[in-house]
Amino acid sequence: MFLRSRLLQRLLLAVALPIAALTSAHAESLTVAVAANFKKPAGEIGAAFKAKTGVEVKYAFGATGQFAAQIRNGAPFDILLAADDTTAPGLAKDGFAVASSNFVYARGTLILYSTTLPVKEQGEQILRQGDFAHLSIANPKTAPYGAAAIEAMKKMGVYDAVKPRIVEGSNIGQTFDFVATGNAQLGFVALSQGIGAGKGQWWVVPQADYTPIDQSAILLKPGADKPAAKAYLDFLRTSPEAHAVIAKYGYSIPQ
Incomplete structure (x- = not known):
């Protein structure tokens, strides 16, 4: 037992x-x-x-x-x-x-995103024409998507013209919020943010315009x-x- x-x-x-x-x-x-x-x-x-x-x-x-x-x-x-x-x-x-x-x-993939402008069909054209008040990007010193945005704009030859209208977010999340709330008419953000938003439209920036x-x-x-x-x-x-x-x-x- x-x-x-x-x-x-x-x-x-x-x-x-x-x-x-x-x-x-x-x-x-x-x-x-x-x-x-x-x-x-x-x-x-x-x-x-x-x-x-x-x-x-x-x-x-x-x-x-x-x-x-x-x-x-x-x-x-x-x-x-x-x-x-x-x-x-x-x-x-x-x-x-x-x-x-x-x-x-x-x-990741860089996009130009807007809730008010027809960037899907005219993204590069809108950048060249400059018919907007503010363009948001993430701080290029700390956010890789911000650095990619500047690289792409320089490749397109529009950076010097739009530079005075750029507003910087501390990160890509704040950058997206600037566009979503209307404080910027358009902005360079990640494709994942556009997909996740369920609203607005975007232009996919050519991969050749920025480092992967x-x-x-x-x-x-x-x-x-x-x-x-x-x-x-x-x-x-x-x-x-x-x-x-x-x-x-x-x-x-x-x-």
Whole structure:
């Protein structure tokens, strides 16, 4: 009887340990710094990841350059989803991230967006004619889409003419808001924002007019020992669910 009781206790313990470990993993949460252009896709990917793993993903959205400065000053983010492919390797080189975890998760597309002007058919023409009061772009020093906008305008030969009418958003999210609220008649934003808005129209800027916007992800040092952080990056990089969301918002995935 005693032996049977001890055996039963061992069996119960063997079953309980994995359950406890699973509960602990599910209780883990992640903090992810995300470039503002990827706000809606990130939200959907985070929800899909939680449904599959039970892990809560907390996002902060902003400009890639601003996040880089915060990370260098000790911000406790676990993961960075940047809007370029240079910030993450730079953080790894300086000891703030895990170099081997870096990969490009999406390639973005620049658009000229408006809720009032016929930019879909006349985007470049409207820029050349200058029949608008304000054009919004993201701060080119901290936001890759802002830098791409200036590059494209210079390629088109309109930058000097429209420069006095440019209003800068601190990130691509604020840039979009300037157009959505009517404070700017048009603006250079990400295709994902136009798709996510469900209103307005846009002109897709020719890819030849700006350097490809490859957006890379990386595991930061605060998340280096978190299994959930590595699982999230694997989910983003390989899962059909994440890839479907990325494509839904107009991004491509470089091979």
